[in-house]
Amino acid sequence: MALFTQLKSYQALQAHFEQAKNLHMRDLFAQDPERFNKFSAKACGIELDYSKNRITEETKALLLDLAREALVEEKRDGMFAGARINTSEDRAVLHTALRNKSGNPVLCDGVDVMPEVQATLAKMKAFVNEVHNGTRTGYTGKKFTDVLAIGIGGSFLGPKIMTEALKPYRVDGLKVHFVANVDGAHIHDVLATLPIETTLVLMSSKSFGTQETLKNTETAKAWFLENGGKFEDIAKHFMCVSSNIKAATEFGMDADNIFPMWDWVGGRYSLWSAIGLPIALALGFDNFEALLDGAYEMDQHFLTAPLEENVPALLGVLGVWYINFFGAQSHVLLPYDHYLRGFPAYVQQLDMESNGKSATPTGDYLDYATGPVIWGGEGTNGQHAFHQLIHQGTVLIPADFIMPLHSQHEMTNHHAMLASNCFGQTQALMQGKTVEQVKAEFAGKGLTDEEIEKVAPQKVFEGNKPTNTILMEKLTPNALGQLIAMYEHKVFVQGIIWGINSFDQWGVELGKVLGNDVLAKLEDSSIELNGDSSTNALIEKFRNRNA
């Protein structure tokens, strides 16, 4: 397969870019009252307004040619059908099977994975219901009141952020707490609030080999044993989710307390599996099912909608337009919803760990940009902080504004105010403010021409800053499932266009290996310091910190 920049459609886009880069969206809107209708699309409950992008109909057609030439549709079908597209780990990529509601089998190496998926969902459901109705209790027979969920990366961000996002749907009487960081401060503070007799510890680690998670689980176990729990009570209080059943059993997990997952589920795509148990415990199993349903609906849209109306595909190619032609290096997510405030951090792992790659699966180094820096924060707070740079800075930062039309809490006029800020921001970013408009504002204010010349450029907004507005009726479990799956598929589309493997994460390995080497040196001062002078000096400082 040719590299992205060698594709015919890439060359056509490059030629087109030379004139498209000079167009201003202000003019495009003025010329065409139908622009919104032409550049908006619907995917199940999600509506995408992408009219405030620096594109024409020709740009869209060329970008979709690129997607077709890169075989996005064929590879999409391959992923859903269990092809081993994660080649460096020789694995299929089947998170979509976890929410497959079609009743059809999904084959991985000729074996239908659906019976195992369904059996695990049934086990999760029974477990969640037993915890909620008090038939499963702690060692003194009391109903569980708290869950301590331990995990990191994909075994943490999804469960934590989605539980937060769906706060209004939480069940009463059971609080879910998350611990990820190996910084003892995190588990220290959380354990200090937990009642031993009624706390369930749920450890999530696909590999069952992640240092932070193992350490935090050991600490939780020691806390349990030191505060009244007995060794034989551990099975009542400690559960885990892992694909490494052997390591989990060796660690002392009771076989009945292990929820399985599979190597064809990537960590950052795993909240749909038993990794999502904290979500189900916090919200009830029906709400977890609704999250899966929403993702399934988005899967169907992604699979069947023509690329011209395919929301994840459109988002994917628009990203490529800015990254590879305009040179954008970051992409900002701006949820105008307090409960979605953690969502940018979720998409940050999803996108950056998937597409932060610089070589192809066939061994070529890339000479073009791939995944951008993903960042963001909740609106309206960001407007009073970092939006300045998006409006008037020197770098181009495409933005996704995410806005539910209904609030979870209809407080007087708050929601109209929130929405007005969201829509007003995208309008300001698009149209900007010309020097003529700025000068006209000075008229009659008694400023000299010289003073006006000095101040005016600082008040000019260039505009022409691209934004997508992503609307939904309300942030329900179903809508959130759709939203997450939409971003998963956007990332997939971009990975295919760039010719990279979006499903491995070798970039995190080196730090882990060197970290273990350093840990040995920190714990044993007789080990010779044979690294670079900086690392040696830092280790020395730590070794001597009590001197």
Ligand SMILES: O=P(O)(O)OC[C@H]1O[C@H](O)[C@H](O)[C@@H](O)[C@@H]1O
């Ligand atoms: O679930 P685990 O095996 O503990 O892995 C937790 C996380 O750590 C790794 O370093 C990866 O970068 C993540 O993709 C993964 O989700």
